[in-house]
Amino acid sequence: MARRELAATLDGRRVTDLVPPAAGEPMRDYAVRATGELMVRYLAQVGDAPAPLARPPL
Secondary structure, eight states: OOHHHHHHHHTTOOHHHHSOOOTTOOHHHHHHHHHHHHHHHHHHOBTTBOOOOOOOOO
16 A cells, blocks of 8 residues: 555554554554555445444453
């Protein structure tokens, strides 16, 4: 994913706004999960429309 594609996926939001960390989630685990969720959103985008916001983790 290029920087411009990441910027389009985030659509002006912070990563933590799009993929909120779970309470007590270690940073390393969050980074892996957020990266995966961002990639799924990027691949799911249709045209220029950003993917919908993630549900907070259970």
